[in-house]
Amino acid sequence: MTYCVGTLTAEGLVMLADTRTNAGIDHISTFRKLKIWKRPGERLVALMSAGNLAVTQAVVGLLEERMEDNSVDPGETILGAPSMFAVARLVGAAIRDVREVDGPSLEQGAHGFNATFLLGGQIAGRKLRLYQIYAEGNFIEATEDTPFFQIGETKYGKPILDRVMSFGVPVKEAAKVCLISMDSTLRSNMSVGLPLDLMVYRRNHPGEYIERRIAEGDPYFEDIRHRWSEALRSAYRGIADVPLDG
């Protein structure tokens, strides 16, 4: 399984992914699910994926092959497309291309053709965008009303996002909420696991971004986990017990 969360805020973009993949309970590996492409000063494109690893790797592989293929119009590649909307369409088209090849045999298995992506980024002079792209290749866009998207094992980490995430929170705070949301998921589902990949981007600085890998023992993340756990315990202790009698 996988958990990825992306948030669009007034200040910028936060993307967070775990790295655990599993095929059954005894075949667990670490794969990076956050991919970043950039032209410093001109564009930053980040893609996170959930679903069948063979499918998501094939999609990323196809997108990269096209960037290196001189016979492909640069405007039809991630690093040359004129807008993030065009980039989202390229990702969608790559998903459909992979589906054409691998879909029929996957549909015969129990899990089907299963892949979802979060695509975020900005091209100089254009707006910062965050999209969720479906296995069908179509997509929806985050807005001020709905500033976050989740893919993979989404439910455990959703309550905290529902309560505190909004378009107005600063990116440092948005990153913190995403990490808390990830922590809830890590605790409740062992098929989501460390290390994590975190990317934070401030609007209108294409090419500049902060990327961190958070591994087991990372002092800040350990501190969040501990404090959040303590805070929840003390919060629930602070609420009066159910008045059962009388």
Next chain:
Amino acid sequence: MTYCVGTLTAEGLVMLADTRTNAGIDHISTFRKLKIWKRPGERLVALMSAGNLAVTQAVVGLLEERMEDNSVDPGETILGAPSMFAVARLVGAAIRDVREVDGPSLEQGAHGFNATFLLGGQIAGRKLRLYQIYAEGNFIEATEDTPFFQIGETKYGKPILDRVMSFGVPVKEAAKVCLISMDSTLRSNMSVGLPLDLMVYRRNHPGEYIERRIAEGDPYFEDIRHRWSEALRSAYRGIADVPLDG
């Protein structure tokens, strides 16, 4: 959808269920999912259900019909069975009976034969038990190590249970944690809804129990919801932001 949670503690048993059922987004109704049978002073048996409403109602209907049928050995009924283990087997057998009739046609639909139960209770002189009974009719039992079970839409409300629920918490506190877990579910999934049915039972008092229906506007539940929301917000504000720079 449905959310039910049951907890076995040193002091007793807490069972909490919502009442919303839906067949598609535009066919939402209220059905009681917590059923209680008792012989005051001798036994208390509580059953909560999730899954296909026609199936779960048929199972309860069959169990009740057998109680009223003079040709059925009383030892083979909920109110006459010698132990909670025997009661769990009766529920399992009723599920299998319903499956024999309705299973084949349900398996042809998208959702299949889908029903899960939480069964809790005590018979005088015997131990308090909590079981989770599967659509297959077999079951597992809660223990000191794993004192709670959830059925239906379980994920949103699991993180708080994972963090604070244990066999040692008093029933009043266990009821509070169940309500907080329910609140997280209500907020994140609109197919789970009020009113709620709460039952609290203190070990070794078969026949005595507290039952409450919690409807929209219930002052205690409103207070929990408000305080928990505030506590989460202040907890997350209390954690330092991600140290992104430097």
